[in-house]
């Protein structure tokens with residue numbers, strides 16, 4: 721495969737997914753993939769799953785940046801619930817990777833002392849079909865669950881064959897969708913949300929893509945936006961109202 725073709729492919733992946741791929745190691749990785757017979761997509765074809773898997777970083781675990789979930793339970797949901805009505809409170813986890821963030825929210829809801837009057841829906845989205853399929857299965861390693869309270873782990877997971885499987889009861893209110901956050905058709909399908917968690921994805925994007933995504937969030941959000949502490953918050957400060965919390969800042973419309 722010629723260097724020009726590899727560079728064109730890198731540019732296309734970066735343009736479509738937002739992930740910056742300008743390092744020599746990115747070039748080497750794609751070259752190796754093609755040299756080993758990996759599929760070279762035509763411009764009219766979607767990017768193959770194997771290529772998406774190659775360029776995404778899927779690191780995640782339950783209760784990551786737990787103060788965000790504390791805030792959700794103690795302040796955000798009671799406030800949204802008090803708006804009244806019977807319409808569900810809709811929470812998006814984009815990206816959800818293998819599902820730990822979405823299930824952390826579901827687990828927090830199952831443990832809540834007070835029930836909310838509005839139903840609550842959780843939707844997890846990720847570009848990696850492999851991660852979405854893992855999320856739907858709900859089977860995790862000890863490393864993924866290390867930050868979960870032991871009592872919660874015993875109550876809501878089954879330990880089998882060296883792994884922890886989340887109970888169907890936890891999965892009931894969580895739906896997983898595979899898709900690219902830059903795809904307008906995906907947003908048509910998703911609709912709008914009261915809370916968006918978007919943590920540790922924009923660290924891989926440049927500022928232009930970061931702003932494009934935040935603009936998309938603004939169109940689809942009437943409520944709260946929660947970014948990871950390592951994400952670039954500069955555009956968010958322009959587009960949303962910041963609110964200081966215990967450890968960092970969240971945003972609202």
Ligand SMILES: C[S@@+](CC[C@H](N)C(=O)[O-])C[C@H]1O[C@@H](n2cnc3c(N)ncnc32)[C@H](O)[C@@H]1O
Nearest residue numbers: 737776778780815817847848900901919920921
């Ligand atoms: C490091 S994980 C973050 C998971 C979780 N939010 C957390 O903070 O633990 C980043 C995820 O972003 C996903 N991702 C990257 N670009 C994406 C895009 N354009 N659309 C949807 N998901 C994307 C990757 O597949 C990966 O699973």
